[in-house]
Structures are given as structure tokens and as C-alpha cells.
Amino acid sequence: MAKDIIFGLYNDEEHLMAAVDKANEAGLDIWNVYTPFPVHGLDPKLGLSESRLHIAGFVFGMMGTLTAFLGMTWIFTRDWPIIFGGKPYWSVPAFIPITFELTVLFASIGMVVVFYTVCGLGPGVTNPVLDDRITDDKFCLAFDANGLSDSELDKYRDFLNGTRHIAEVHLKSI
Amino acid sequence: MNNNFTFTGSQRTLTFALMAIGLLALLFGVFTSPEGTHQARVWSNILHNTAFFMGIAFISTFLIACKISAYSGWHTNFKRILEAFSMFLPIGLLLVLIIVAGLWTGSHHLYHWAADGITDPNSANYDSIIDGKSKLLNPIMYTVGTLGIIGLWTFFAFKFRSLSVSEDKDDHGVGKHEGSSYWRSSKVWAAIFLPVGGFLSPFVILWLIMSIDSHWYSTMFFWYTSASWLVTAVAFTILFIIYLKSLGHLQQVSDEHLHDLGKYLFGFSVFWTYLWFSQFMLIWYANVGEETIYFHTRTRQFPVLFYGNLIMNFALPFLILVANSTKRMYGIMTFMAVLLIFGHWIDFFQMIKPGVYEGLHHHSHDHGDGHGSIIDLDGKPVNVSKYQKDGEPVLVQNDHGHDHKDGKTHNHDHDHGDGKAHNHDHGDGHHHAGDGHDHEGKDAHGHDHGAHDAHGKDKGHDHGHGEHAAHGHDDGHHGGGHGDHGAGGFEMGYHLPGFIEIGMFLGFLGLFLYVVFTALSRASLIPVNDTYHDESTHHHV
Numbered sequence: 001m002a003k004d005i006i007f008g009l010y011n012d013e014e015h016l017m018a019a020v021d022k023a024n025e026a027g028l029d030i031w032n033v034y035t036p037f038p039v040h041g042l043d044p045k046l047g048l049s050e051s052r053l054h055i056a057g058f059v060f061g062m063m064g065t066l067t068a069f070l071g072m073t074w075i076f077t078r079d080w081p082i083i084f085g086g087k088p089y090w091s092v093p094a095f096i097p098i099t100f101e102l103t104v105l106f107a108s109i110g111m112v113v114v115f116y117t118v119c120g121l122g123p124g125v126t127n128p129v130l131d132d133r134i135t136d137d138k139f140c141l142a143f144d145a146n147g148l149s150d151s152e153l154d155k156y157r158d159f160l161n162g163t164r165h166i167a168e169v170h171l172k173s174i
Numbered sequence: 175m176n177n178n179f180t181f182t183g184s185q186r187t188l189t190f191a192l193m194a195i196g197l198l199a200l201l202f203g204v205f206t207s208p209e210g211t212h213q214a215r216v217w218s219n220i221l222h223n224t225a226f227f228m229g230i231a232f233i234s235t236f237l238i239a240c241k242i243s244a245y246s247g248w249h250t251n252f253k254r255i256l257e258a259f260s261m262f263l264p265i266g267l268l269l270v271l272i273i274v275a276g277l278w279t280g281s282h283h284l285y286h287w288a289a290d291g292i293t294d295p296n297s298a299n300y301d302s303i304i305d306g307k308s309k310l311l312n313p314i315m316y317t318v319g320t321l322g323i324i325g326l327w328t329f330f331a332f333k334f335r336s337l338s339v340s341e342d343k344d345d346h347g348v349g350k351h352e353g354s355s356y357w358r359s360s361k362v363w364a365a366i367f368l369p370v371g372g373f374l375s376p377f378v379i380l381w382l383i384m385s386i387d388s389h390w391y392s393t394m395f396f397w398y399t400s401a402s403w404l405v406t407a408v409a410f411t412i413l414f415i416i417y418l419k420s421l422g423h424l425q426q427v428s429d430e431h432l433h434d435l436g437k438y439l440f441g442f443s444v445f446w447t448y449l450w451f452s453q454f455m456l457i458w459y460a461n462v463g464e465e466t467i468y469f470h471t472r473t474r475q476f477p478v479l480f481y482g483n484l485i486m487n488f489a490l491p492f493l494i495l496v497a498n499s500t501k502r503m504y505g506i507m508t509f510m511a512v513l514l515i516f517g518h519w520i521d522f523f524q525m526i527k528p529g530v531y532e533g534l535h536h537h538s539h540d541h542g543d544g545h546g547s548i549i550d551l552d553g554k555p556v557n558v559s560k561y562q563k564d565g566e567p568v569l570v571q572n573d574h575g576h577d578h579k580d581g582k583t584h585n586h587d588h589d590h591g592d593g594k595a596h597n598h599d600h601g602d603g604h605h606h607a608g609d610g611h612d613h614e615g616k617d618a619h620g621h622d623h624g625a626h627d628a629h630g631k632d633k634g635h636d637h638g639h640g641e642h643a644a645h646g647h648d649d650g651h652h653g654g655g656h657g658d659h660g661a662g663g664f665e666m667g668y669h670l671p672g673f674i675e676i677g678m679f680l681g682f683l684g685l686f687l688y689v690v691f692t693a694l695s696r697a698s699l700i701p702v703n704d705t706y707h708d709e710s711t712h713h714h715v
Binding site for chain 1: 454714
């Protein structure tokens with residue numbers, strides 16, 4: 001189902017930040033903000049809570065740690081003990097590098113999978129884009145315009161046109 | 175906003191009180207020192223704290239130079255704290271001068287390479303390995319090197335400081351895009367200092383700390399020591415920011431700065447661990463006796479220090495600082511900073527004290543029979559020389575044809591003649607029971623050096639191979655005796671810091687705080703004319 005979005009484009013993240021502040025002051029409900037790169041300090045202004053992705057990272061990392069360490073412990077002490085360089089079978093220092101590697105591997109792959117799942121991204125998914133340039137050099141402040149009357153729509157349009165350094169204002173159905 | 179720090183009477187009282195505690199501890203240490211130790215405990219404390227605090231001052235200078243070279247701006251609002259730390263360098267120079275004076279007057283015997291006749295082939299003390307290193311390890315090189323390099327660093331520290339402070343008083347050039355002339359000048363000095371500081375610091379570390387274990391050498395040691403200084407300097411910076419903010423200063427330093435310093439603390443702690451582990455694993459894996467002995471001594475005789483070091487400086491900061499939120503909490507950051515300062519002080523303690531302890535026991539038993547002591551059992555390299563008067567290299571020194579690659583060779587050597595059951599018919603590769611190797615109840619001990627936990631008591635030793643450690647790895651339960659085998663056993667001030675160590679640490683801390691407070695009070699806390707002042711004020715994580 002199509003959704004109407006009214007959005008303004010800015011050329012600089014400072015201008016976008018000022019517009020976000022102004023929208024917050026005016027009590028407008030910001031639908032979303034799009035930027036070509038992460039803008040420091042934007043999250044708190046939008047009232048976004050801290051990402052929980054790193055918790056997933058920690059859990060997957062720990063799984064990697066345990067998999068590597070317990071795996072090697074079992075292999076080298078129970079399943080197929082081999083003497084390497086005259087060291088004990090259970091040579092913890094020798095296990096550390098691989099434990100580290102698997103921790104990083106599990107954490108990174110796990111976080112990618114969680115991120116894609118939560119965002120609904122994946123093969124075959126189409127993602128409507130408001131304006132191609134928001135992946136390049138434009139900063140977008142978007143409001144939900146679904147089912148708004150013309151006068152309500154004008155309120156948003158006037159607000160966007162009233163912000164400093166506004167470049168363009170568009171209404172788009174996605 | 176209060177931009178000027180005043181060194182108040184109560185802060186003065188505090189620093190002087192700390193220094194008084196330090197002095198009392200020092201005097202107590204001097205008067206309770208056992209005979210014949212050449213005040214080793216007090217001298218090693220002086221060396222320990224000198225290396226620790228001088229290093230903080232050096233690494234702060236290095237951080238300043240890094241940040242100038244990297245055009246870094248975020249730290250500008252607290253850069254006066256780093257500059258104040260760097261002002262401890264001249265005091266560090268004086269402290270090193272005391273150690274140098276002690277070396278020349280023979281007041282301390284911290285450095286085995288400085289012993290009489292150590293490079294004289296005709297002397298009973300002759301040590302061919304130290305002789306081979308004597309171009310670097312001799313009193314003249316030590317003196318010129320340490321004082322010269324630290325003096326050079328001091329010059330740079332003052333240069334950065336004066337350029338930075340001059341910028342405050344004169345706003346000529348401020349607002350220009352390319353920055354003030356002072357800043358441009360400091361960029362040049364910083365670019366010169368980075369290689370000077372980076373390439374010369376290993377020598378200072380080598381002379382001050384690593385040469386205590388005269389036979390031992392590790393190329394990772396310098397990085398590792400520098401990382402320890404780095405973590406400590408960041409921890410002190412955090413403490414000072416929190417303290418100054420509590421006094422109403424540094425209002426422009428926000429949670430964002432603290433968060434980034436928390437990342438430094440976390441990142442450099444992991445970096446330190448990486449270096450610690452790399453050094454350990456390379457030596458553990460290669461199992462070359464002269465290198466392994468360093469860790470053998472520490473894991474067997476100083477386990478609390480050795481493992482406590484890892485828990486304090488890796489496990490705790492890793493688990494506590496890994497979360498985003500903890501780096502913005504003042505209470506947790508204060509706790510972590512204090513923990514890591516103490517932790518890295520312990521790290522330096524375990525770099526210095528075991529070597530001093532061994533040197534002490536070496537000297538004391540040198541005049542005895544030289545057998546059966548802990549030192550012999552550990553195959554301590556200095557003892558190697560006792561059985562090596564012909565000056566041949568250690569690795570081929572034994573005459574049995576078995577090519578032991580490590581220090582334990584020597585254990586076999588001086589077992590001869592003591593009537594024990596194990597004459598090693600090396601070369602024929604025969605197996606013989608490990609039980610035959612009891613020296614004074616310290617079973618199996620002469621054999622498993624270098625291969626931690628590879629106790630071969632029940633397994634028999636195949637001396638036809640070069641690798642002893644191959645034996646008995648499936649946790650043979652060795653009888654008692656090794657581990658913390660005897661010879662003095664636990665000794666306060668070497669195995670753990672005692673009251674004298676803590677007291678002297680507080681004394682040096684008082685001196686450090688005095689210098690830092692003085693430096694802070696002499697310039698405005700916020701460098702408002704700095705090119706990056708604005709960027710720092712609006713810093714976001």
C-alpha cells in the first residue's frame with residue numbers, strides 16, 4: 001500500500017540538525033531522517049534509544065569464544081591428541097589466537113544476520129527510496145503525510161519552507 | 175566559567191602529606207633492610223616508581239605530539255592536563271639521576287651487568303653473555319643514554335608546553351584558517367618528536383627495566399611497556415577531568431569527551447593485552463631457555479602478580495568497559511581509572527621485582543655452594559655463567575651431546591657430583607625414569623623448564639631429543655615441591671607489594687600530583703585561542 005511522505009532536502013548536516021531542532025520545538029512528529037553518512041548527535045534529537053545490536057554482537061561473540069575454546073579442548077585432549085612442539089595437549093596459549101578469530105567471526109556474522117533480519121533486508125526485497133540523492137549528498141527530513149488534508153499538508157510544507165537553508169520540498173507516494 | 179585553576183592550600187597539604195608518607199616508607203625501608211641486600215627493596219621501589227611516573231610524563235608528551243600531528247581537535251579542552259603530566263619529565267630526569275648515581279657509587283646492585291668483573295674473562299664473576307651485551311649494558315652507556323634521552327624528551331615537553339601557553343596570551347593569527355603561528359610551529363616540533371620519542375624510548379626501557387634480567391631479551395617488551403604507560407596516562411587524564419569538573423572547572427569537557435577517553439582506556443587495555451600475550455606466546459612456543467626462564471620464574475614463583483596482572487589490566491577493563499553506557503558514567507570511569515593505574519603499577523612491579531629478587535638470591539648464595547637453591551633449579555641464566563667459564567655459548571655448552579635448547583642444560587651440569595641417581599647418558603637416547611631426578615624433593619623439576627605444566631615425572635625423559643617438553647603432558651600429578659619451591663619462598667616487597675612499596679608509591683604520587691597541580695595552575699585550563707577549541711567544545715562521540 002502506497003504511503004505519502006512529505007520531505008525536505010538539505011545540503012548540509014548542520015542545516016538538517018537545525019531543522020530537526022525546530023521541528024521538535026514545533027511539536028511536529030518526525031517520520032524519519034535520511035543522511036548519506038552517520039551524523040553525530042542526531043540520535044538523541046530524534047529520541048532514538050540506543051541500538052541493541054551490540055548485545056547480539058556480545059552474545060554471538062561469546063558463542064564464538066566457547067565454540068573455539070571448547071572445540072579445541074575436546075579435539076586436542078579427547079578426540080585426537082597430538083603433541084605439538086613438546087607442548088601439553090591442553091595448551092591454552094596456543095588456543096588463544098583461534099579463540100580470538102572465532103569470537104570476531106561469530107560476532108560479525110551474527111550481527112550482520114541480526115541486522116538484516118531486523119531491518120527486513122534480504123534478497124528479493126524492494127526498498128522504495130524517497131530521493132536517490134539521499135545516498136549521495138542530500139540530507140532528508142521526512143514527515144508522514146498519509147491521509148492528511150490539504151490544509152494539514154500545507155502546515156508541513158510551510159514548516160519545511162520556513163527552515164533555514166532548505167533546498168527542496170517534495171511530496172511523494174512510496 | 176572558571177578558567178583558572180588555583181593550587182589551594184588543602185591540595186598542597188594533601189600532596190605534601192603523600193610525600194611525607196613516601197619519605198617515611200623510604201626511611202623505614204632503609205632501616206629495616208636486611209644485611210647484604212644493598213637496600214635492594216628500597217632501590218627497586220625507587221626504580222619502579224621512577225620508571226612508572228617518568229613514563230607517564232613521556233607518553234603524555236608523545237600523545238600531545240600525536241594529536242598535533244594528526245590535526246586532532248577533540249581533546250583541545252583538556253590538553254592542559256596532558257601538558258601538565260609532561261611537566262613531570264624534568265623530575266623524572268632527576269629521579270633517574272639518583273639511580274645513575276647509585277649505580278656509579280655501587281649503592282645498589284639492581285643491575286647484574288654492573289657487577290665487578292662480569293666482563294673480565296679472568297674473573298670468577300665472568301659472564302660471556304653479559305660480556306657480549308656490554309657495549310650497550312655498561313655504566314657509561316647507561317648514564318649517557320638514559321639521561322640524554324630523557325633530557326631530550328624534557329626539551330620537547332617544554333617546547334610543546336611553551337608554544338601552547340604562548341598561544342593563550344597572544345591571539346595573533348587566531349581565526350585564520352591555517353591556525354596560529356604557534357600551532358604551525360608546534361606541528362614541526364611534533365613531527366620531529368614522534369620519531370625521537372618513538373625510536374629512543376626502547377633504549378630507556380631497555381636500560382631502566384629490561385636490563386635487570388640481564389640475559390633476557392624481548393623485542394616486544396618495549397611496546398608492551400609503552401602500552402602500559404599509555405593506559406596509565408589515559409587513566410590519570412580521566413581522573414583529573416573528573417576531579418577538575420567536580421571543582422567547577424572544565425565545564426566544556428562533556429560526557430562525549432569522557433566517552434572517547436573511555437574508548438581509549440578500553441582500546442589501549444586490549445592493545446596492552448595483545449602485546450602481553452604476543453610476547454608470552456612467542457616465548458612460550460619457541461621454548462628457548464634463556465627467554466622462557468623469564469616467564470618460568472614469574473608463573474611459578476610470582477603467580478599472584480602474574481595472573482593478577484592479567485585480571486586487573488585485561489579481564490576487568492574488558493568486561494566493564496565493553497558496554498557503551500559504562501564509559502559515560504563518572505563513578506564507573508573513576509573506579510576503572512583507579513584500578514588501571516594500580517594495575518599497571520603492579521605490571522611494572524612484576525617487570526622489575528622478580529629480576530631484583532633473583533639477583534638478590536643469586537648474590538647471596540653465590541658465596542655458598544651454589545647448589546640446590548631455587549636459582550639453580552630454575553636454571554637462572556646468571557648461574558649458567560658459573561658453569562661456563564670457558565666462555566662457550568650456552569646452547570652448546572653441555573658436553574653430553576644432547577642438545578637441550580634451554581636453560582635446563584645447566585641443571586644437569588651441576589647435578590654431577592652430587593651423588594644423585596641420574597647420570598644422563600645423553601646421546602644414546604635412552605629413556606630413564608623421571609623419578610631419578612629428585613633434587614632435594616623437588617621432583618622432576620630440572621626437566622620441565624620452559625614447558626609450563628609439562629611435568630614429566632611419570633613419563634621418563636627422552637634425552638635423545640632436543641625437546642624435553644614433549645613428555646608427560648597429560649597432567650602428570652607431580653608431587654609437591656615445585657611451583658613455589660622454597661628458596662626464601664614468599665618475600666614481602668618482591669612477591670607482593672608491602673607497606674613500604676605502597677607508601678613509596680604514595681610518596682611518588684604526591685610528587686607527581688604536586689608537579690601536575692603546579693603546572694595546571696600556571697596556565698588557563700581551557701586554551702581558548704587554540705585552532706581547534708571550537709571543534710572540541712562541540713565534540714560528539
